[in-house]
Amino acid sequence: MQSLSKRLPALLRAQGLQKRSLSTTSALFGAKLDASKVTVSTIESRKDYPSPEKLAFGKTFSDHMLLAEWTEKDGWKAPQIVPYGPLSLDPSASVFHYAFECFEGMKAFKTEDGSVRLFRPDMNGKRLNKSSARLALPTFDVEEFTKLIQKFVSLEKEVIPHRKGYSLYLRPTMIGTNAELGVKHPSKALLYVIASPVGPYYAGGFKAVRLQASTEAVRAWPGGVGDKKLGGNYAPTILPQIEAAKQGYDQVLWLFGPENYVTEAGTMNAFFVFKKDGKKELVTAPLDGTILEGVTRDSILALARERLNPDEWIVSERLYTMDEVAERAAKGEVVEAFGAGTAAIVSPIKEIGYKGKDIAIPLQADKGAGELTETVAKWISDIQYGVEKHPWSVEV
Ligand SMILES: *Cc1c(COP(=O)(O)O)cnc(C)c1O
16 A cells, blocks of 8 residues: 555645546536526517618617626626616627627517518527537527527517518627736626518529628638627628728628638628539538537538439538639639628629639629529528428427
8 A cells, every 4th residue: 555645746636636627627516507596677668679671681670688607706696687788898808809699680580470480599509508618608508598599589479570581680698707917818798689570681682792702811721710699700791891891892702711702791601603513512511610610601511412313413611712702703614603691691792802803793684693692591481480380489
């Protein structure tokens, strides 16, 4: 048997480790996010809402908001639904200084029979957890998150316009609220959800966009955080966007690396259809860390793999470059292109400015969108509005 003096360092180490693991896991013993504990305090009478056709994206907010506070010491407090209004935060709160902020974008839809449905809310919950964990902010049980969203939306039901194309846009947000200037992990956080009734992105049918492929500003890079929905990823994209707009483009097409790999179109995932050996290939970039893991992207890929005839179609997640797009467009091999995201579902692309030239992308002249673009928009909207029964559509 070893003498005590020899065993002592090991014992101390073990004790130290134990202490450390106790203190790091103590957060795990803190209270979990618990939807059943939610308290509700409603306003007396609702405000006046603009008529549906006057709704501008994200400018009108519903009468309530959902809040859940977290502290390192105690974990999640009971969530609250309260009247919509300003938050009171210390000016030293970590969200203001080091951008401890991440968010989600999801929608609730009123279907023909009057029921209210969410589209794949678990995907948004999982993604918010990934973003939050990357910022050393707290995570939560996705099922509890979904239940809270359901509870909140059921309370705001009546402000969802009952018209095809309209919805309630939801903005779950997580921020660091600890009041101190030290650059460290937040010891306090707030999860909140606000809601905004919105109209169809394209009121009078599709409106195809012109993109400027950026060979200067870069949105995301391997090992970076472009695959997370962090507020800090978006502010730096506005100046390049303004420059592109000055030259008559609607959005920036973000490229990466000396190869000019195509990554994303504005705040949407980018899809191209190429002709290849008598087949068509639907292409989008792979989830290599430079691409936001779009719920719409994932849904389009899954439905395309399930519904497109494999004798005619190949569905690929692969790297592709802007030079491939340019060369194949010149050969007439680019069939169509679109961006994909929650706000618009799909946004047809009609032209891409690259190295001083404009590359034209075909559209069906009468529709303002490519054939597949139009098809996937219908697939998804039919599921969202309950026209097609599908497990992705979750009743509130
Ligand atoms: C949110 C977002 C998307 C689209 O994601 P969805 O889940 O489909 O809405 C794509 N790219 C970026 C950069 C985004 O922020």
